[in-house]
Amino acid sequence: MKALWSDMSDQLDQQKKLTNDIIIKMTQEKYSNKFRTLANYETFGAIVCFAILIFLLLNFHKLDTWYLLTCGIITMAFMIIFPVLTLRYLRKIKQFDIINKNYKEVLVGFHKAKTNLLNLQKAGVFASFIVIFTSAAVFAKIFNDKDFFMIERGVKEYVFLAFTLVFVFFFSRWGYKAYQRIANSAESVLKELE
Amino acid sequence: MQKEEAFVALIKQNEGLIFKITTMYTDHRADQQDLYQDIVYQLWKSFDSFRSESKISTWMYRIALNTALTRIRKKKRLGNSVSIDQVILKQTENYDQHFEERLKIVYAQVRKLNVVEKGLIFLFLEGKKYVEIAEITGLTPTNVGTKISRIKQKLKQQIIKK
Numbered sequence: 001m002k003a004l005w006s007d008m009s010d011q012l013d014q015q016k017k018l019t020n021d022i023i024i025k026m027t028q029e030k031y032s033n034k035f036r037t038l039a040n041y042e043t044f045g046a047i048v049c050f051a052i053l054i055f056l057l058l059n060f061h062k063l064d065t066w067y068l069l070t071c072g073i074i075t076m077a078f079m080i081i082f083p084v085l086t087l088r089y090l091r092k093i094k095q096f097d098i099i100n101k102n103y104k105e106v107l108v109g110f111h112k113a114k115t116n117l118l119n120l121q122k123a124g125v126f127a128s129f130i131v132i133f134t135s136a137a138v139f140a141k142i143f144n145d146k147d148f149f150m151i152e153r154g155v156k157e158y159v160f161l162a163f164t165l166v167f168v169f170f171f172s173r174w175g176y177k178a179y180q181r182i183a184n185s186a187e188s189v190l191k192e193l194e
Numbered sequence: 195m196q197k198e199e200a201f202v203a204l205i206k207q208n209e210g211l212i213f214k215i216t217t218m219y220t221d222h223r224a225d226q227q228d229l230y231q232d233i234v235y236q237l238w239k240s241f242d243s244f245r246s247e248s249k250i251s252t253w254m255y256r257i258a259l260n261t262a263l264t265r266i267r268k269k270k271r272l273g274n275s276v277s278i279d280q281v282i283l284k285q286t287e288n289y290d291q292h293f294e295e296r297l298k299i300v301y302a303q304v305r306k307l308n309v310v311e312k313g314l315i316f317l318f319l320e321g322k323k324y325v326e327i328a329e330i331t332g333l334t335p336t337n338v339g340t341k342i343s344r345i346k347q348k349l350k351q352q353i354i355k356k
Contacts, residue, residue, distance in 0.1 A: 001300060001349070005319040008297055012210030023202045026231045027238035098260035099240040103313055104332030106260045192310050 042090055046083035053079040059142045067149060068141055071134035078131045082124050089117040111190055118179045125175040129168055201241050204250070205234060211320075212258055218304055218316060219262040229265055236261045255320075256330050259313050303352050311345045318342050 056076050063072045093113045098106055137148035153161075205212075212233050220226040236257050237244075244253040304315060317327045324335040324342075331338065 002319055002321075004293075004296055004300060006321070007293065009210060009214070009320075012213055016206065016209065018206060018209050020202050023205045023234060024198065026234035027198075027201070028235075093264075096264055098236060098264055099243060099257060101260065102256060102332030103259055103263070103330060106263055107309065110264050189308060189310060192308070 042083075042086055046087055049079040049083045056138065056142075062142050062145075063138065064141075065147070068137060068147070071137040071148075074134045075131055075138050078127055078134075082120070082127070085120050086117070086124075089113060089120060093117065108190060115187070122176055122179045125172045125179070129172050132164075132168055197241065201238060205237070208254060211254065214320075215258045215262055215316065217301060218312060221305070229262060232265050233258045233261045252326065252330055255317065255322075259316070259330070263309060263313075299353070303349055306352060307345065307348070311341070311348070314338065314341055315345050315349070318345075 053076055056072060056079070060072055063069045093110065096106070096110055096113065101109065140146045140148040140151070151157075212230055215233065216226045216229045220229055237254065240253075240257055244250065304312060307315060313331060314327065317330060322330070324338045327333075327338045327342075328335040333341070
């Protein structure tokens with residue numbers, strides 16, 4: 001295997017593909033950040049959350065009972081805490097020092113940062129389970145001036161509510177398991193380095 | 195300008211090394227190209243720090259492997275993705291289909307290893323001594339030796355199973 005690898009290295013050394021121009025282009029920032037795509041995606045999400053937050057703040061006076069106020073506060077807290085923390089962790093991952101650290105340090109640091117982000121996303125999955133109801137109550141009041149908890153519901157509405165609950169439950173469980181799988185694999189890599 | 199020229203010469207001299215790392219850490223051509231560009235960019239960013247260091251190979255391997263580690267994102271590409279089906283260009287004089295097939299098997303088996311194992315076996319195959327591997331990876335030479343013999347066993351079993 002080592003001999004094969006060495007033969008390959010020799011052949012690769014013969015097949016020069018890069019020109020000066022290509023190399024210079026690669027040194028420019030625009031090529032650098034693959035992670036930027038992810039950050040952009042998350043930034044877009046954060047902007048949406050902040051827009052909702054401003055909208056809620058402007059309409060906060062319409063929430064006229066203690067439970068609607070509580071729902072409003074929970075929804076707003078969710079709209080601030082999760083995007084801010086997600087962006088913070090992403091920034092940490094993006095700015096990870098790979099120049100001055102060795103392979104082990106990078107692996108440990110990078111996996112820890114990733115685990116933090118995953119834990120936050122796991123928490124987000126469960127929080128969204130609650131926020132789906134608090135936000136429904138808040139928006140029902142703001143848009144239709146209706147008290148979500150006092151509305152008279154027929155069988156149709158209850159069936160719909162049950163379906164939503166079941167859907168959110170399975171979706172959350174699926175999301176949690178997916179994050180857990182990634183976290184477990186990160187954990188096993190860290191253990192191997194101990 | 196002098197710095198740019200020196201950097202270009204260095205990359206040209208070591209393009210095979212970057213190519214090998216990107217082939218090992220990615221499954222698709224587009225990911226490979228992205229990683230390649232990223233490694234060159236990171237090398238450029240840290241070029242000044244290398245100029246004050248003594249060993250160029252240690253610096254290059256460290257930055258290239260670290261970049262590969264932090265830029266891997268498992269994603270399932272759909273549609274236009276092109277899998278990495280060729281290691282040696284057909285244009286080279288010594289192109290040998292059989293040799294290419296054997297290389298593909300080696301890469302396929304190495305890709306099955308986890309990130310720690312991948313980095314270690316790569317440095318080993320590159321002919322690095324345990325002490326140098328230890329310097330690049332931050333593990334102790336003894337630990338490197340133990341892990342590499344375990345990886346060899348694992349690769350052997352993988353190949354036998356295949």
